[in-house]
Amino acid sequence: MSVKVYLLKLQSSNWKSVHKAILKGGNDPAIIEVYDILELQPNEILIIPGVGNISSLVSEISVSAPIVKVREHIERNNIKIIGICLGFQFICSKSFEDENAECLNLFNCDVVPIFDPVRPFVGWCKLNTFLSDTFKSSLAELFEEKDFYFTHSYAVKAVEINLGKYEIYSYSLDGSEDNVAAIVSKNYIGYQFHPEKSGQHGIKLLSKSINLLKSNL
Amino acid sequence: MRLIARVDVRNGFHIKTINCEGVEKIREASESIKLFSSGDNEHDEIIFIDTVASLYGFDNWFIRENQEHVYCPIPLSIGGGVSSVDIALQTLERGADKIVLNTAAIENPSLLEKISNLCGRQAVILQIDTKKINGEYMCFTHGARELSNYSVADWLKQAQSLGVGEIHITSIDSEGIDKAFPDDLADLCKTNTPLPLIISGGLRSSEDLCRFRREFEIDSFSFSSIVNRLNFKLVEIREQLLSSGEEVRCP
Numbered sequence: 001m002s003v004k005v006y007l008l009k010l011q012s013s014n015w016k017s018v019h020k021a022i023l024k025g026g027n028d029p030a031i032i033e034v035y036d037i038l039e040l041q042p043n044e045i046l047i048i049p050g051v052g053n054i055s056s057l058v059s060e061i062s063v064s065a066p067i068v069k070v071r072e073h074i075e076r077n078n079i080k081i082i083g084i085c086l087g088f089q090f091i092c093s094k095s096f097e098d099e100n101a102e103c104l105n106l107f108n109c110d111v112v113p114i115f116d117p118v119r120p121f122v123g124w125c126k127l128n129t130f131l132s133d134t135f136k137s138s139l140a141e142l143f144e145e146k147d148f149y150f151t152h153s154y155a156v157k158a159v160e161i162n163l164g165k166y167e168i169y170s171y172s173l174d175g176s177e178d179n180v181a182a183i184v185s186k187n188y189i190g191y192q193f194h195p196e197k198s199g200q201h202g203i204k205l206l207s208k209s210i211n212l213l214k215s216n217l
Numbered sequence: 218m219r220l221i222a223r224v225d226v227r228n229g230f231h232i233k234t235i236n237c238e239g240v241e242k243i244r245e246a247s248e249s250i251k252l253f254s255s256g257d258n259e260h261d262e263i264i265f266i267d268t269v270a271s272l273y274g275f276d277n278w279f280i281r282e283n284q285e286h287v288y289c290p291i292p293l294s295i296g297g298g299v300s301s302v303d304i305a306l307q308t309l310e311r312g313a314d315k316i317v318l319n320t321a322a323i324e325n326p327s328l329l330e331k332i333s334n335l336c337g338r339q340a341v342i343l344q345i346d347t348k349k350i351n352g353e354y355m356c357f358t359h360g361a362r363e364l365s366n367y368s369v370a371d372w373l374k375q376a377q378s379l380g381v382g383e384i385h386i387t388s389i390d391s392e393g394i395d396k397a398f399p400d401d402l403a404d405l406c407k408t409n410t411p412l413p414l415i416i417s418g419g420l421r422s423s424e425d426l427c428r429f430r431r432e433f434e435i436d437s438f439s440f441s442s443i444v445n446r447l448n449f450k451l452v453e454i455r456e457q458l459l460s461s462g463e464e465v466r467c468p
Contacts, residue, residue, distance in 0.1 A: 014314065020288035051314075052337035086337075115411075120339050120382045122413045123219055123437070124261055124466045147466040149261075149292060151314075151339040151382075197292050197314065199259065199468050 021196035025207030050086025088190035237361035267297025333380025391419030
Protein backbone atom coordinates (compact mmCIF):
# COMPACT_ATOMS: atom_id res chain seq x y z
CA MET A 1 0.00 0.00 0.00
CA SER A 2 1.32 3.43 -0.91
CA VAL A 3 1.52 5.82 2.05
CA LYS A 4 1.02 9.49 1.29
CA VAL A 5 3.65 11.95 2.48
CA TYR A 6 2.77 15.57 3.21
CA LEU A 7 4.96 18.60 3.85
CA LEU A 8 3.39 21.33 5.97
CA LYS A 9 3.53 24.72 4.25
CA LEU A 10 4.46 27.07 7.07
CA GLN A 11 5.51 30.68 6.74
CA SER A 12 7.68 30.11 9.83
CA SER A 13 9.84 27.69 7.91
CA ASN A 14 12.06 27.05 4.91
CA TRP A 15 9.56 24.54 3.52
CA LYS A 16 10.69 25.09 -0.09
CA SER A 17 14.23 23.95 0.72
CA VAL A 18 12.88 20.96 2.64
CA HIS A 19 10.64 20.15 -0.32
CA LYS A 20 13.53 20.18 -2.79
CA ALA A 21 15.72 18.09 -0.49
CA ILE A 22 12.96 15.48 -0.21
CA LEU A 23 12.49 15.49 -4.00
CA LYS A 24 16.23 14.98 -4.50
CA GLY A 25 16.01 12.02 -2.11
CA GLY A 26 13.43 10.35 -4.33
CA ASN A 27 10.16 11.06 -2.52
CA ASP A 28 7.50 13.43 -3.82
CA PRO A 29 5.57 14.93 -0.91
CA ALA A 30 2.29 16.76 -1.36
CA ILE A 31 2.20 20.27 0.10
CA ILE A 32 -0.47 20.70 2.76
CA GLU A 33 -1.76 23.99 4.16
CA VAL A 34 -2.18 24.38 7.91
CA TYR A 35 -5.97 24.53 7.65
CA ASP A 36 -5.96 21.04 6.11
CA ILE A 37 -4.06 19.28 8.92
CA LEU A 38 -7.22 17.74 10.35
CA GLU A 39 -7.92 16.19 6.93
CA LEU A 40 -4.88 13.89 7.17
CA GLN A 41 -5.89 10.23 6.84
CA PRO A 42 -4.80 7.27 9.00
CA ASN A 43 -1.12 6.27 8.73
CA GLU A 44 -0.16 9.21 6.53
CA ILE A 45 3.14 10.99 7.08
CA LEU A 46 3.42 14.70 7.91
CA ILE A 47 6.71 16.59 7.78
CA ILE A 48 6.79 19.74 9.92
CA PRO A 49 9.64 22.09 8.98
CA GLY A 50 10.43 25.19 10.99
CA VAL A 51 12.76 28.13 11.47
CA GLY A 52 12.34 31.26 13.57
CA ASN A 53 10.56 31.42 16.89
CA ILE A 54 8.04 29.07 18.44
CA SER A 55 5.40 31.77 18.99
CA SER A 56 5.12 32.47 15.26
CA LEU A 57 4.90 28.81 14.34
CA VAL A 58 2.28 27.95 16.99
CA SER A 59 0.12 30.96 16.18
CA GLU A 60 0.27 30.13 12.48
CA ILE A 61 -1.05 26.62 13.12
CA SER A 62 -3.49 27.39 15.92
CA VAL A 63 -5.31 29.99 13.83
CA SER A 64 -6.52 27.14 11.63
CA ALA A 65 -6.79 24.28 14.08
CA PRO A 66 -6.68 24.19 17.90
CA ILE A 67 -3.43 22.48 18.95
CA VAL A 68 -5.29 20.02 21.19
CA LYS A 69 -7.42 18.94 18.22
CA VAL A 70 -4.32 18.49 16.05
CA ARG A 71 -2.74 16.28 18.71
CA GLU A 72 -5.90 14.18 19.09
CA HIS A 73 -6.15 13.78 15.34
CA ILE A 74 -2.52 12.67 15.04
CA GLU A 75 -2.78 10.11 17.84
CA ARG A 76 -6.20 8.75 16.87
CA ASN A 77 -5.18 8.25 13.25
CA ASN A 78 -1.67 6.93 13.86
CA ILE A 79 -0.25 9.77 11.77
CA LYS A 80 3.53 9.71 11.48
CA ILE A 81 5.50 12.91 12.03
CA ILE A 82 8.95 14.17 11.11
CA GLY A 83 9.73 17.45 12.89
CA ILE A 84 12.71 19.51 11.76
CA CYS A 85 14.43 22.07 14.02
CA LEU A 86 11.59 24.35 15.22
CA GLY A 87 9.18 21.71 13.90
CA PHE A 88 10.84 19.22 16.25
CA GLN A 89 10.55 21.64 19.17
CA PHE A 90 6.86 22.05 18.34
CA ILE A 91 6.21 18.32 18.84
CA CYS A 92 7.82 18.45 22.31
CA SER A 93 5.91 19.38 25.52
CA LYS A 94 6.68 23.06 25.73
CA SER A 95 9.34 25.62 24.87
CA PHE A 96 10.79 28.13 27.29
CA GLU A 97 11.14 30.48 24.32
CA ASP A 98 7.44 31.14 24.96
CA GLU A 99 5.76 29.02 27.63
CA ASN A 100 2.35 30.20 26.45
CA ALA A 101 2.89 28.74 22.99
CA GLU A 102 1.01 25.43 23.12
CA CYS A 103 3.03 22.57 21.66
CA LEU A 104 1.95 19.10 20.53
CA ASN A 105 3.52 17.14 23.41
CA LEU A 106 4.16 14.05 21.28
CA PHE A 107 7.61 13.86 22.89
CA ASN A 108 7.41 14.39 26.64
CA CYS A 109 10.31 16.81 27.05
CA ASP A 110 10.85 20.57 27.40
CA VAL A 111 12.81 22.90 25.15
CA VAL A 112 15.17 25.22 27.05
CA PRO A 113 17.84 27.83 26.19
CA ILE A 114 21.21 26.38 25.19
CA PHE A 115 23.17 29.23 26.79
CA ASP A 116 22.46 31.85 29.44
CA PRO A 117 21.99 34.62 28.31
CA VAL A 118 20.28 33.33 25.20
CA ARG A 119 22.44 33.20 22.08
CA PRO A 120 22.54 30.85 19.14
CA PHE A 121 24.77 27.93 18.38
CA VAL A 122 25.61 27.68 14.67
CA GLY A 123 27.72 24.94 13.15
CA TRP A 124 28.23 21.34 12.10
CA CYS A 125 28.43 18.57 14.68
CA LYS A 126 28.94 14.86 14.90
CA LEU A 127 26.33 13.01 16.93
CA ASN A 128 26.73 10.69 19.91
CA THR A 129 24.43 7.80 20.66
CA PHE A 130 22.76 8.87 23.88
CA LEU A 131 20.17 6.17 24.39
CA SER A 132 19.30 3.25 22.17
CA ASP A 133 19.24 0.28 24.54
CA THR A 134 15.89 -1.03 23.54
CA PHE A 135 15.42 0.31 20.05
CA LYS A 136 17.76 0.74 17.13
CA SER A 137 16.38 1.89 13.81
CA SER A 138 17.71 1.49 10.31
CA LEU A 139 18.84 5.13 10.54
CA ALA A 140 21.48 4.41 13.18
CA GLU A 141 24.40 4.10 10.75
CA LEU A 142 23.51 7.38 9.05
CA PHE A 143 23.58 9.25 12.36
CA GLU A 144 26.98 7.87 13.22
CA GLU A 145 28.74 8.62 9.94
CA LYS A 146 28.75 12.36 9.23
CA ASP A 147 28.26 15.87 10.62
CA PHE A 148 24.92 17.69 10.59
CA TYR A 149 24.16 21.40 10.43
CA PHE A 150 22.65 23.08 13.51
CA THR A 151 21.43 26.63 14.02
CA HIS A 152 19.35 27.20 17.13
CA SER A 153 19.18 28.96 20.49
CA TYR A 154 16.90 26.47 22.28
CA ALA A 155 17.22 22.71 22.67
CA VAL A 156 16.09 19.64 24.60
CA LYS A 157 18.74 18.73 27.17
CA ALA A 158 19.71 15.12 26.79
CA VAL A 159 20.08 14.49 30.54
CA GLU A 160 16.52 15.53 31.22
CA ILE A 161 14.72 13.09 29.02
CA ASN A 162 13.61 9.59 29.71
CA LEU A 163 11.65 8.57 26.71
CA GLY A 164 11.69 4.82 27.23
CA LYS A 165 12.05 2.84 24.08
CA TYR A 166 13.18 5.65 21.87
CA GLU A 167 16.46 6.04 20.05
CA ILE A 168 18.16 9.28 21.04
CA TYR A 169 21.24 11.02 19.66
CA SER A 170 22.93 14.00 21.22
CA TYR A 171 25.73 16.44 20.52
CA SER A 172 28.10 18.25 22.83
CA LEU A 173 29.04 21.92 23.07
CA ASP A 174 31.53 23.65 25.34
CA GLY A 175 29.70 25.36 28.19
CA SER A 176 26.47 23.44 27.70
CA GLU A 177 25.10 20.05 28.72
CA ASP A 178 24.57 17.60 25.88
CA ASN A 179 21.69 18.64 23.62
CA VAL A 180 19.33 16.29 21.85
CA ALA A 181 20.11 16.13 18.14
CA ALA A 182 17.60 13.48 17.10
CA ILE A 183 14.84 11.31 18.52
CA VAL A 184 13.51 8.34 16.58
CA SER A 185 10.44 6.39 17.63
CA LYS A 186 7.98 4.18 15.83
CA ASN A 187 5.71 7.04 14.78
CA TYR A 188 7.64 10.23 15.40
CA ILE A 189 11.06 11.47 14.37
CA GLY A 190 12.53 14.77 15.55
CA TYR A 191 15.65 16.45 14.21
CA GLN A 192 17.14 19.47 15.94
CA PHE A 193 19.57 19.88 13.03
CA HIS A 194 18.62 20.70 9.45
CA PRO A 195 18.94 17.59 7.23
CA GLU A 196 17.92 19.69 4.22
CA LYS A 197 21.04 21.83 4.80
CA SER A 198 23.41 19.01 5.75
CA GLY A 199 24.65 18.24 2.26
CA GLN A 200 24.06 15.00 0.37
CA HIS A 201 24.14 13.01 3.61
CA GLY A 202 21.24 15.03 5.01
CA ILE A 203 19.22 14.45 1.85
CA LYS A 204 19.85 10.72 2.24
CA LEU A 205 18.79 10.80 5.90
CA LEU A 206 15.51 12.56 5.04
CA SER A 207 14.78 9.98 2.39
CA LYS A 208 15.54 7.04 4.70
CA SER A 209 13.51 8.62 7.51
CA ILE A 210 10.43 8.79 5.29
CA ASN A 211 10.97 5.21 4.16
CA LEU A 212 11.34 4.07 7.78
CA LEU A 213 8.00 5.62 8.76
CA LYS A 214 6.38 4.16 5.65
CA SER A 215 7.50 0.71 6.77
CA ASN A 216 6.15 1.19 10.31
CA LEU A 217 2.51 0.74 9.42
CA MET B 218 35.68 24.55 12.35
CA ARG B 219 33.34 26.15 9.80
CA LEU B 220 34.79 26.72 6.35
CA ILE B 221 32.66 29.24 4.47
CA ALA B 222 32.87 30.20 0.80
CA ARG B 223 32.86 33.97 0.44
CA VAL B 224 31.37 35.04 -2.88
CA ASP B 225 31.44 38.76 -3.72
CA VAL B 226 29.01 39.48 -6.53
CA ARG B 227 28.73 42.31 -9.02
CA ASN B 228 26.29 42.33 -11.94
CA GLY B 229 25.65 38.60 -11.64
CA PHE B 230 29.34 37.65 -11.58
CA HIS B 231 31.41 36.29 -8.75
CA ILE B 232 34.28 38.75 -8.65
CA LYS B 233 37.78 38.84 -7.33
CA THR B 234 38.22 41.75 -4.89
CA ILE B 235 41.20 43.58 -3.46
CA ASN B 236 40.52 45.63 -0.34
CA CYS B 237 36.81 45.05 -1.10
CA GLU B 238 37.07 46.63 -4.57
CA GLY B 239 36.14 44.41 -7.52
CA VAL B 240 39.03 43.85 -9.92
CA GLU B 241 38.03 40.96 -12.19
CA LYS B 242 35.30 38.44 -12.97
CA ILE B 243 35.81 34.87 -11.77
CA ARG B 244 32.65 33.13 -13.00
CA GLU B 245 28.87 33.53 -13.05
CA ALA B 246 27.60 33.77 -9.48
CA SER B 247 25.06 30.96 -9.96
CA GLU B 248 27.93 28.64 -10.99
CA SER B 249 29.66 29.36 -7.70
CA ILE B 250 26.62 28.07 -5.76
CA LYS B 251 26.95 24.71 -7.54
CA LEU B 252 30.75 24.63 -7.29
CA PHE B 253 30.86 25.31 -3.55
CA SER B 254 27.98 23.05 -2.48
CA SER B 255 29.19 19.70 -3.85
CA GLY B 256 32.27 17.72 -4.82
CA ASP B 257 35.87 18.52 -3.91
CA ASN B 258 35.07 22.18 -3.26
CA GLU B 259 32.04 21.66 -1.01
CA HIS B 260 32.26 24.20 1.80
CA ASP B 261 30.28 24.18 5.05
CA GLU B 262 28.32 27.30 4.09
CA ILE B 263 28.23 29.96 1.39
CA ILE B 264 28.00 33.72 1.95
CA PHE B 265 27.08 35.81 -1.10
CA ILE B 266 27.47 39.56 -0.87
CA ASP B 267 26.31 41.85 -3.66
CA THR B 268 29.04 44.45 -3.33
CA VAL B 269 27.28 47.27 -5.18
CA ALA B 270 23.57 46.85 -4.36
CA SER B 271 23.64 49.31 -1.45
CA LEU B 272 25.96 51.67 -3.32
CA TYR B 273 23.65 51.95 -6.33
CA GLY B 274 20.45 51.46 -4.34
CA PHE B 275 19.08 48.41 -6.10
CA ASP B 276 17.92 44.95 -5.03
CA ASN B 277 20.61 42.36 -4.49
CA TRP B 278 21.65 39.98 -7.25
CA PHE B 279 19.84 37.02 -5.72
CA ILE B 280 16.44 38.73 -5.97
CA ARG B 281 17.10 40.24 -9.40
CA GLU B 282 18.28 37.02 -11.04
CA ASN B 283 16.08 34.40 -9.42
CA GLN B 284 12.37 34.46 -9.94
CA GLU B 285 12.07 30.94 -8.53
CA HIS B 286 13.32 29.38 -5.31
CA VAL B 287 16.98 28.29 -5.42
CA TYR B 288 17.86 25.17 -3.45
CA CYS B 289 21.32 24.88 -1.97
CA PRO B 290 22.04 21.72 0.07
CA ILE B 291 24.25 23.65 2.51
CA PRO B 292 23.42 26.92 4.33
CA LEU B 293 23.26 29.93 2.03
CA SER B 294 23.53 33.51 3.27
CA ILE B 295 22.74 36.47 1.04
CA GLY B 296 23.60 40.12 1.54
CA GLY B 297 23.68 43.40 -0.31
CA GLY B 298 20.94 46.01 -0.53
CA VAL B 299 18.74 44.47 2.16
CA SER B 300 17.16 47.73 3.22
CA SER B 301 13.72 46.61 4.42
CA VAL B 302 11.83 43.75 6.02
CA ASP B 303 10.13 43.14 2.68
CA ILE B 304 13.44 42.70 0.83
CA ALA B 305 14.67 40.38 3.60
CA LEU B 306 11.53 38.25 3.26
CA GLN B 307 11.87 38.16 -0.54
CA THR B 308 15.48 37.03 -0.20
CA LEU B 309 14.53 34.24 2.22
CA GLU B 310 11.59 33.26 0.04
CA ARG B 311 13.96 32.66 -2.90
CA GLY B 312 16.16 30.26 -0.95
CA ALA B 313 18.45 32.20 1.38
CA ASP B 314 18.77 30.74 4.86
CA LYS B 315 20.22 33.88 6.37
CA ILE B 316 20.24 37.58 5.55
CA VAL B 317 23.45 39.58 5.73
CA LEU B 318 23.02 43.27 6.64
CA ASN B 319 25.48 46.12 6.88
CA THR B 320 24.57 49.51 5.38
CA ALA B 321 20.84 49.46 6.18
CA ALA B 322 21.52 48.17 9.71
CA ILE B 323 23.83 51.08 10.47
CA GLU B 324 21.41 53.58 8.95
CA ASN B 325 18.47 52.03 10.80
CA PRO B 326 19.45 49.63 13.62
CA SER B 327 15.81 48.80 14.41
CA LEU B 328 15.67 46.97 11.06
CA LEU B 329 17.80 44.21 12.62
CA GLU B 330 15.24 43.77 15.40
CA LYS B 331 12.33 43.74 12.99
CA ILE B 332 13.87 41.06 10.77
CA SER B 333 15.03 39.06 13.78
CA ASN B 334 11.59 39.14 15.42
CA LEU B 335 9.90 38.06 12.22
CA CYS B 336 12.39 35.52 10.84
CA GLY B 337 14.34 34.49 13.92
CA ARG B 338 17.75 35.46 15.20
CA GLN B 339 19.35 32.57 13.32
CA ALA B 340 18.48 34.29 10.03
CA VAL B 341 20.33 37.54 10.76
CA ILE B 342 24.04 38.03 10.10
CA LEU B 343 25.57 41.43 10.82
CA GLN B 344 28.26 42.25 8.26
CA ILE B 345 30.99 44.57 9.51
CA ASP B 346 33.56 45.97 7.04
CA THR B 347 36.31 47.67 8.96
CA LYS B 348 39.69 49.33 8.93
CA LYS B 349 41.56 51.53 11.33
CA ILE B 350 40.94 55.28 11.30
CA ASN B 351 43.14 57.25 13.69
CA GLY B 352 44.04 54.06 15.54
CA GLU B 353 40.46 52.83 16.03
CA TYR B 354 38.63 50.14 14.05
CA MET B 355 35.63 51.84 12.43
CA CYS B 356 32.67 50.41 10.49
CA PHE B 357 32.27 51.14 6.78
CA THR B 358 29.08 50.96 4.70
CA HIS B 359 28.14 50.91 0.97
CA GLY B 360 30.49 48.10 -0.04
CA ALA B 361 33.29 49.26 2.30
CA ARG B 362 33.38 52.74 0.74
CA GLU B 363 31.70 55.04 3.29
CA LEU B 364 32.96 55.65 6.83
CA SER B 365 30.19 55.42 9.45
CA ASN B 366 30.05 56.89 12.94
CA TYR B 367 30.24 53.48 14.60
CA SER B 368 33.39 51.98 16.04
CA VAL B 369 33.55 48.19 15.75
CA ALA B 370 33.62 47.83 19.54
CA ASP B 371 30.44 49.91 20.02
CA TRP B 372 28.58 48.25 17.16
CA LEU B 373 29.46 44.75 18.38
CA LYS B 374 28.21 45.56 21.88
CA GLN B 375 24.83 46.62 20.48
CA ALA B 376 24.44 43.71 18.10
CA GLN B 377 23.23 41.06 20.49
CA SER B 378 20.41 43.20 21.93
CA LEU B 379 19.30 44.02 18.36
CA GLY B 380 18.61 40.34 17.64
CA VAL B 381 21.69 39.54 15.55
CA GLY B 382 22.52 35.83 15.28
CA GLU B 383 26.06 35.96 13.88
CA ILE B 384 28.80 38.45 13.06
CA HIS B 385 30.69 38.38 9.74
CA ILE B 386 33.63 40.76 10.00
CA THR B 387 35.87 41.73 7.10
CA SER B 388 39.23 43.41 7.46
CA ILE B 389 39.25 45.75 4.44
CA ASP B 390 43.01 46.40 4.45
CA SER B 391 43.92 42.70 4.29
CA GLU B 392 41.11 41.55 2.01
CA GLY B 393 42.22 39.91 -1.23
CA ILE B 394 45.95 40.47 -0.78
CA ASP B 395 48.88 38.71 0.87
CA LYS B 396 48.35 40.24 4.25
CA ALA B 397 47.03 38.48 7.34
CA PHE B 398 43.77 39.26 9.12
CA PRO B 399 44.93 41.54 11.97
CA ASP B 400 45.44 39.94 15.37
CA ASP B 401 44.25 43.04 17.21
CA LEU B 402 40.96 42.94 15.29
CA ALA B 403 40.45 39.26 16.13
CA ASP B 404 41.09 40.09 19.77
CA LEU B 405 38.74 43.10 19.68
CA CYS B 406 35.91 40.98 18.27
CA LYS B 407 36.29 38.14 20.75
CA THR B 408 36.36 40.64 23.61
CA ASN B 409 33.23 42.53 22.57
CA THR B 410 30.72 39.88 21.52
CA PRO B 411 29.62 36.42 22.68
CA LEU B 412 27.88 35.86 19.33
CA PRO B 413 29.14 33.33 16.76
CA LEU B 414 31.91 35.11 14.90
CA ILE B 415 33.06 34.63 11.29
CA ILE B 416 36.24 36.40 10.21
CA SER B 417 37.12 37.26 6.62
CA GLY B 418 39.81 39.12 4.67
CA GLY B 419 43.40 37.93 4.98
CA LEU B 420 42.98 34.15 5.38
CA ARG B 421 45.41 32.56 2.96
CA SER B 422 46.17 29.06 4.17
CA SER B 423 45.18 26.28 6.54
CA GLU B 424 47.97 27.54 8.83
CA ASP B 425 46.19 30.90 9.13
CA LEU B 426 42.95 29.16 10.12
CA CYS B 427 44.72 26.97 12.68
CA ARG B 428 46.43 29.97 14.23
CA PHE B 429 43.21 31.98 14.68
CA ARG B 430 41.49 28.94 16.13
CA ARG B 431 44.29 28.28 18.60
CA GLU B 432 45.18 31.84 19.60
CA PHE B 433 41.73 33.47 19.53
CA GLU B 434 39.29 30.53 19.70
CA ILE B 435 37.72 31.66 16.43
CA ASP B 436 36.34 28.68 14.54
CA SER B 437 34.44 30.16 11.58
CA PHE B 438 36.22 31.50 8.52
CA SER B 439 34.96 32.90 5.24
CA PHE B 440 37.47 33.11 2.43
CA SER B 441 37.80 33.33 -1.32
CA SER B 442 41.47 33.56 -2.28
CA ILE B 443 42.42 30.11 -0.98
CA VAL B 444 40.19 28.43 -3.56
CA ASN B 445 39.77 31.05 -6.30
CA ARG B 446 43.24 32.60 -6.45
CA LEU B 447 45.64 30.14 -4.83
CA ASN B 448 43.78 27.23 -6.49
CA PHE B 449 43.53 24.89 -3.52
CA LYS B 450 40.62 22.48 -3.53
CA LEU B 451 38.69 22.64 -0.30
CA VAL B 452 39.21 18.92 0.22
CA GLU B 453 42.96 19.62 0.37
CA ILE B 454 42.45 22.33 2.99
CA ARG B 455 40.28 19.95 5.03
CA GLU B 456 43.03 17.30 4.90
CA GLN B 457 45.66 19.81 6.01
CA LEU B 458 43.45 20.93 8.90
CA LEU B 459 42.74 17.35 9.93
CA SER B 460 46.43 16.51 9.95
CA SER B 461 46.99 19.57 12.17
CA GLY B 462 44.54 18.11 14.67
CA GLU B 463 41.61 20.40 13.87
CA GLU B 464 38.03 19.19 13.82
CA VAL B 465 36.54 19.66 10.37
CA ARG B 466 33.60 18.15 8.58
CA CYS B 467 34.34 15.63 5.85
CA PRO B 468 31.39 15.71 3.41
